[in-house]
Amino acid sequence: MSKTQPLYHRSPFAIFMMFLRIALGMGILVGACEAQLAYDYYKFSCPNVESTVRNAVLGVVLTDPTAPAAFLRLLFHDCQVQGCDASILLDSKPLNGNFEIASRMNFGIRKMETIHRIKYKLEAECPGRVSCADIIALAAKVSVALSGGPNIQIPLGRKDSTTSSRHAADVKIPPPNITVDTLLDVFVSKGLNLEESVAIMGAHTLGGGHCINIVDRLFDWQPDDPMNPTFKAMLRLLCPTQKPLTNLTIVPNDKTSLAFDNYYYKDVLMGKGLFTIDSRMSIDRRTAPIVTEFAANKYRFFQVFSSAFVKLSSSNVLTNDKGEVRRKCNQVN
Ligand code: HEM
Ligand SMILES: *[C@@H]1O[C@H](CO)[C@@H](O)[C@H](O)[C@H]1NC(C)=O
Ligand SMILES: *[C@@H]1O[C@H](CO)[C@@H](O)[C@H](O)[C@H]1NC(C)=O
Numbered sequence: 518m519s520k521t522q523p524l525y526h527r528s529p530f531a532i533f534m535m536f537l538r539i540a541l542g543m544g545i546l547v548g549a550c551e552a553q554l555a556y557d558y559y560k561f562s563c564p565n566v567e568s569t570v571r572n573a574v575l576g577v578v579l580t581d582p583t584a585p586a587a588f589l590r591l592l593f594h595d596c597q598v599q600g601c602d603a604s605i606l607l608d609s610k611p612l613n614g615n616f617e618i619a620s621r622m623n624f625g626i627r628k629m630e631t632i633h634r635i636k637y638k639l640e641a642e643c644p645g646r647v648s649c650a651d652i653i654a655l656a657a658k659v660s661v662a663l664s665g666g667p668n669i670q671i672p673l674g675r676k677d678s679t680t681s682s683r684h685a686a687d688v689k690i691p692p693p694n695i696t697v698d699t700l701l702d703v704f705v706s707k708g709l710n711l712e713e714s715v716a717i718m719g720a721h722t723l724g725g726g727h728c729i730n731i732v733d734r735l736f737d738w739q740p741d742d743p744m745n746p747t748f749k750a751m752l753r754l755l756c757p758t759q760k761p762l763t764n765l766t767i768v769p770n771d772k773t774s775l776a777f778d779n780y781y782y783k784d785v786l787m788g789k790g791l792f793t794i795d796s797r798m799s800i801d802r803r804t805a806p807i808v809t810e811f812a813a814n815k816y817r818f819f820q821v822f823s824s825a826f827v828k829l830s831s832s833n834v835l836t837n838d839k840g841e842v843r844r845k846c847n848q849v850n
Contacts, residue, residue: 552834554672558651563643570655571663571685573635575771579630582775585722587627592657593720593828594623595650597703598689600833602678603649604838605686606632609848612681620686625727632656636846649846650675654830661826667775667819669826676840679849693730693792697801700794707832710824713825715807719818722781725767725774726791729758734793735759743796745788773818782812789818803838 541698545613554751559566577584598617604724607631617623632652639647651673662668690713704714734742735752736759755768770791781795785808790796798804811818 518531525662530595544750552648554674554831555836556670557674558673559643559647562646563639565638565642566647566651568653568687569638569642570635570652571659573631573638574656574659575663577631577637578660583724584628584631585664585777586770586774588631588656588660589654589723591626591628591632591721592653594626594686594690595653596707596829597691598682599688600835601654601675601677601681601830601834602835603653603675603843603846604678604681605629606649606653606846607678607848608683611848615683616646616681617683618681619683620690620777622690624729633846634821636843640844645842648675648677648840650834650840650844651676652846657830660723661777661822664775664777666722667823671827671830674834674836676835676837677843677846677849678835691794693726693794695794697794697797697804698741701803702797702840704829709825711803712807712821713828715804716811716821716823717797717816717829717848718798719779719781719822721770721791721795722779723774724776725769727764728761728766728768729764730761731768731791732756732761738764739793741800742793743788743800748789762779779811779815779818782808782818786812812842 553632568615574584576587591605592601594617595601595603598604603627605623607616608618618626618629632649635656636647636649636653640653653669654673654675656668656673691699695703699712700718701711704717709717732751733739734744735749752768755766768791771784771789773780784790785795785799788796788799790799799808810823844850
């Protein structure tokens with residue numbers, strides 16, 4: 518008898534275990550980044566978490582219809598630095614000014630006070646259970662649905678970070694004039710494919726931007742900027758000087774900036790993308806066909822946005838004993 522047994526002599530169980538080990542080793546059975554998140558994470562520990570978040574967001578939307586945009590951008594800026602871990606909410610004294618929100622890249626971030634208020638409510642309902650990172654993700658998800666976008670199911674169970682760094686935000690949050698190469702690097706590193714990377718930028722269907730983020734393209738000549746000249750003239754009326762005199766003006770991201778729809782892609786195709794990167798996506802040979810597809814097919818956009826959203830909001834999360842559930846979202850326990 519030869520010592521190396523051929524495969525078919527092993528018991529079915531042993532063969533199954535061997536394949537299981539190979540599959541696990543290659544990460545086939547467990548998606549690498551959302552491994553420990555679960556769709557029913559709060560089923561027993563805080564069953565009403567989602568409706569609590571939805572009601573709070575709804576209350577804010579009634580007085581400020583631009584709020585959904587703020588929650589959606591908050592999620593991106595949280596996830597972009599150290600992963601989706603509520604590191605953007607830390608601002609307490611011991612950190613001595615070295616926290617993400619102090620970075621100029623977080624200029625214009627709004628509605629953090631609502632997240633703090635939701636946390637306060639949830640601490641009464643289910644003390645010590647729901648992380649601030651999950652509240653940010655749920656507020657963004659609810660915001661998309663309330664604005665007319667898809668109702669996306671997201672897995673939960675993120676833990677909160679114990680650190681936050683201003684420098685990390687300076688480096689990690691992309692400026693509005695990034696290239697398509699950099700854009701794809703940002704999202705491919707989170708597991709989004711090309712189509713999903715174009716879809717997640719469809720978040721710019723909501724909200725707006727301040728003049729400081731667009732004046733460069735209005736007053737400096739930019740080679741191959743496909744901006745529509747009439748649109749440019751209109752923006753110059755809203756943002757009349759290269760160095761803005763105030764930060765009060767906000768220019769809408771697309772024609773229907775309160776509604777989650779596919780007008781962003783239609784605008785971008787007509788040279789009416791607000792930021793340089795929005796416009797660049799309409800002429801890059803990799804992204805342009807996808808922009809065209811989403812401009813023509815809202816349901817395809819919603820479908821791909823949904824899978825992109827789950828990937829973005831599950832990227833680099835802390836789970837189980839990594840991280841904590843903060844008692845107050847702006848300070849570590
Ligand atoms: C990676 C490329 C991205 C760049 C360069 C970028 C850049 C910007 C800039 C410069 C603003 C204007 C901020 C202001 O002046 O107040 C903005 C607004 C916004 N961004 Fe992005 N963004 C990117 C990706 C995303 C993603 C992935 C999301 C969400 C999933 C997002 C959601 C938003 C929303 C909703 C607003 C409007 C915010 C408001 O009205 O308060 N962005 N973005
Ligand atoms: C973006 O703008 C900044 C500041 O205006 C400039 O230093 C940088 O080179 C620009 N980056 C790209 C990729 O155009
Ligand atoms: C506008 O905001 C930017 C970024 O925080 C800041 O650097 C600039 O000084 C502000 N400008 C005015 C006029 O307040």
